[in-house]
Amino acid sequence: xxxxxxxxxxxxxxxxxxxxxxxxxxxxxxxxxxxxxxxxxxxxxxxxxxxxxxxxxxxxxxxxxxxxxxxxxxxxxxxxxxxxxxxxxxxxxxxxxxxxxxxxxxxxxxxxxxxxxxxxxxxxxxxxxxxxxxxxxxxxxxxxxxxxxxxxxxxxxxxxxxxxxxx
Amino acid sequence: xxxxxxxxxxxxxxxxxxxxxxxxxxxxxxxxxxxxxxxxxxxxxxxxxxxxxxxxxxxxxxxxxxxxxxxxxxxxxxxxxxxxxxxxxxxxxxxxxxxxxxxxxxxxxxxxxxxxxxxxxxxxxxxxxxxxxxxxxxxxxxxxxxxxxxxxxxxxxxxxxxxxxxx
Numbered sequence: 001x002x003x004x005x006x007x008x009x010x011x012x013x014x015x016x017x018x019x020x021x022x023x024x025x026x027x028x029x030x031x032x033x034x035x036x037x038x039x040x041x042x043x044x045x046x047x048x049x050x051x052x053x054x055x056x057x058x059x060x061x062x063x064x065x066x067x068x069x070x071x072x073x074x075x076x077x078x079x080x081x082x083x084x085x086x087x088x089x090x091x092x093x094x095x096x097x098x099x100x101x102x103x104x105x106x107x108x109x110x111x112x113x114x115x116x117x118x119x120x121x122x123x124x125x126x127x128x129x130x131x132x133x134x135x136x137x138x139x140x141x142x143x144x145x146x147x148x149x150x151x152x153x154x155x156x157x158x159x160x161x162x163x164x165x166x167x
Numbered sequence: 168x169x170x171x172x173x174x175x176x177x178x179x180x181x182x183x184x185x186x187x188x189x190x191x192x193x194x195x196x197x198x199x200x201x202x203x204x205x206x207x208x209x210x211x212x213x214x215x216x217x218x219x220x221x222x223x224x225x226x227x228x229x230x231x232x233x234x235x236x237x238x239x240x241x242x243x244x245x246x247x248x249x250x251x252x253x254x255x256x257x258x259x260x261x262x263x264x265x266x267x268x269x270x271x272x273x274x275x276x277x278x279x280x281x282x283x284x285x286x287x288x289x290x291x292x293x294x295x296x297x298x299x300x301x302x303x304x305x306x307x308x309x310x311x312x313x314x315x316x317x318x319x320x321x322x323x324x325x326x327x328x329x330x331x332x333x334x
Contacts, residue, residue, distance in 0.1 A: 017219045021226040028227035035230040036223035052184045052268070056203035059188045060195035061266075063202040065258045071244040074258055081236050091232045091241055099228075101219070 003035070003092045004165035006134070007100040009123055010113035016101050019113055019137070019151070023099055026158040032166065035095035037087065039102045084108065097165055107132050109164075113151060114138040135160060170202070170259045171332035173301070174267040176290055177280035183268050186280055186304070186318070190266055193325040199333065202262035204254065206269045251275065264332055274299050276331075280318060281305040302327060 010016045020036065027034045053073065056064040063076045082090070084106055092098050100108065104123060110132050112124045116139055124130035125144065135147045137157060142148055149157055177183045187203065194201045220240065223231040230243045249257070251273050259265050267275065271290060277299050279291050283306055291297035292311065302314040304324060309315055316324055 017222060021222050024223060024226040024228050033229045034227065035232070036220075036226075036228040037232045037234070038219055038223070040219075040233050040235045052205055052207075053203075055184060055188050056191060056205070059191040059203075060201065061191050061203040062200045062262055063259055065202070065204045065254060066207050067204070067248065067254055068207045069248045071242060072249075072254065074241045074243075075238060076240075076258075077238040081234065082239075087232060087234055087239065091243075092230055095229055 003088060003095060003098055005037075005088060005098040005100060005108050006161055006165065007103045007106065007108040007110045008113055008137075009102065009104045009110050011118050011123060014113045014115050014118055016113055019154075019157075020099050020101050022154045023157060023161075026154045027097060027099075027161070030158060030162070032097055033095040035092040035098035037084075037092070037098055037100040037103075039100075097161065109134045111135045111137055111149075111157075114140075114142065115151070116140040134164065170255060170262060170265055172204075172255060172265040172267060172275050173328055173332065174270045174273065174275040174277045175280055176269065176271045176277050178285050178290060181280045181282050181285055183280055186321075186324075187266050187268050189321045190324060190328075193321045194264060194266075194328070197325060197329070199264055200262040202259040202265040204251075204259070204265055204267040204270075206267075264328065276301045278302045278304055278316075278324075281307075281309065282318070283307040301331065 008016050008020055024034050024036060053064050053066045057075050065072060065074045084103060088098060110124060112122050112133060114122060114136055124133040133146050135149050136142060136144050137149045137151045139151045149160055175183050175187055191201050191203060220231050220233045224242050232239060232241045251270060255265060277291060279289050279300060281289060281303055291300040300313050302316050303309060303311050304316045304318045306318045316327055
């Protein structure tokens with residue numbers, strides 16, 4: 001795996017997506033090419049306009065692609081879900097860093113997000129001590145064996161990621 | 168370019184998308200893995216649910232991917248639009264045939280769709296005799312130097328494509 005990846009994990013309701021969104025903006029503002037990857041266990045539909053690409057996929061196309069001068073969109077169906085490593089190789093060869101959401105059970109480097117309003121135990125420091133945990137982003141002090149970052153200090157989070165993965 | 172490609176071209180209003188849609192169904196029913204590719208000169212938005220993947224792209228992600236057990240969706244932004252050959256290589260390595268819509272000016276093998284209600288001259292047989300024209304699918308007889316197929320006979324169109332590209 002060549003592209004650096006950091007995965008944000010949290011209990012649901014912790015605001016993972018909002019944090020990843022803010023970090024994307026911050027990393028972009030620092031000049032990095034950023035990829036974002038999310039696993040959606042549910043069925044999802046793509047194609048906002050419900051237009052031709054949607055029709056092609058509905059008609060059974062295994063892969064549907066729409067290109068424009070600015071961007072491309074692809075929907076690919078598969079019988080066996082690729083591994084995260086395969087997805088990273090296939091989709092993110094041209095970015096500097098990939099921020100992922102979820103993938104709790106993977107061995108990707110992880111930052112766990114913690115909020116005081118959620119239960120105090122951490123996903124990565126429960127019965128299983130996840131060796132891939134590299135930091136915790138929290139809104140309260142915690143006794144923890146990895147760096148503790150301020151959840152609301154996006155710049156500090158970006159600094160940490162840069163120092164760890166982009167230097 | 169390793170995967171066979173056939174591009175459907177027509178004047179607007181000829182029902183290109185509907186024909187490609189029908190052909191996808193027909194080719195799938197014959198057991199082929201089918202890719203579909205469309206160029207959209209306009210801006211398009213992706214992500215029907217306006218959810219997390221949309222938020223990541225809006226936040227500036229260069230590439231956003233959502234995976235599920237059944238399919239994956241990717242939106243990639245670029246500063247320079249890839250060539251069609253690059254798109255074919257990157258996206259369609261795992262299908263048997265790609266059906267494209269548009270790409271009038273490419274050198275891809277083309278089938279022009281013609282309807283009697285549209286103007287009689289063909290896009291590929293006007294001032295410029297397009298050497299990539301391999302057939303015309305029409306709802307009326309035409310004097311033409313390439314095979315003439317019945318626009319409404321989807322099975323015959325699929326037979327033609329199979330004979331030409333998949334044997």
